[in-house]
Every structure is written in structure tokens, then in C-alpha cells.
Amino acid sequence: MGVKRTPGENNTGRRLRKAGMEDDRRARIAALKVAGLSIRQIHDRFEETGVINPDTGRAWSIGMIAEDLKIIDDKWKAEAMRDIGAWKKIELEKLEDIGGPGKMASGRRRRRLKRRQRAAKMAAGQRRAWSLRT
Numbered sequence: 001m002g003v004k005r006t007p008g009e010n011n012t013g014r015r016l017r018k019a020g021m022e023d024d025r026r027a028r029i030a031a032l033k034v035a036g037l038s039i040r041q042i043h044d045r046f047e048e049t050g051v052i053n054p055d056t057g058r059a060w061s062i063g064m065i066a067e068d069l070k071i072i073d074d075k076w077k078a079e080a081m082r083d084i085g086a087w088k089k090i091e092l093e094k095l096e097d098i099g100g101p102g103k104m105a106s107g108r109r110r111r112r113l114k115r116r117q118r119a120a121k122m123a124a125g126q127r128r129a130w131s132l133r134t
Contacts, residue, residue, distance in 0.1 A: 022068075025051070029065060030072050039065050 028051065032042045039062055046052070047059040 021054070025060065026068050026072055029068050033069060033072070039069065 028046075029042055032045060037045065042065050043059060043062050046065075051060065052058060053060050053064075
């Protein structure tokens, strides 16, 4: 026949409820994975605590847990890449603000920077000469 529905329930309500259950299950799986549990241990924990698949009345299968972990991992990677992209953007903006010796304020700052650059070149040259002697 089909799925039994309560009076007034439509497919949209069922999908929303199912999506909420998936989010809850994935949040629990993510927390247990971060705690260091394996897929089998997560399955066993679900059996112990009564986190069950409403369609079967049993704990969620190991395959479903593995699939959820893959989805969670992909989501974490996407968030990490987005965070790295934001960090790169901030760092590039800082570099653009600094510019270079030509874009810095004239005068004392520029002279100080040039002195430091010359000193760094000399120190590098002295290091090379010293390493050749030994």
C-alpha cells in the first residue's frame, strides 16, 4: 500500500521530519567520531543508548553510519577550505596595505627599511663566505 500517515500529514512534513532526524543522527555521529570512536563502536553505542532507525526498529546500520561519516567529512573539508580562503584573503589584503618600499611613507621609514635590507644582504654574504672557509 504505502506509508501510513497521520491525518493531515503530507510528504513535505515527512521529508522535513526525516531531514531533522538525519541532522540529529549526523551530529551524534560527528561527536562520537571526534571522541575517537570507530564506526563499529558508534554502532554499538547507538544500540546501547537506543538511537534507532524508525523504519527498522533497530540501530542504524554500519553502512549508514559510514555514509554519514563521509558526508560529515566532506562538509568539514569544505568548511576548512572556506576558512583557509578567508584567511588568505585577509593576509593578501595586509600585504597590499604594506605594499613595498616604494609604497611606504617616504623619509625615515624608507631609509630604515633599506638599511635593514642591506644589512640582511651583507649578513647573508658573510654567512656564505664563512661557510666557504670552513
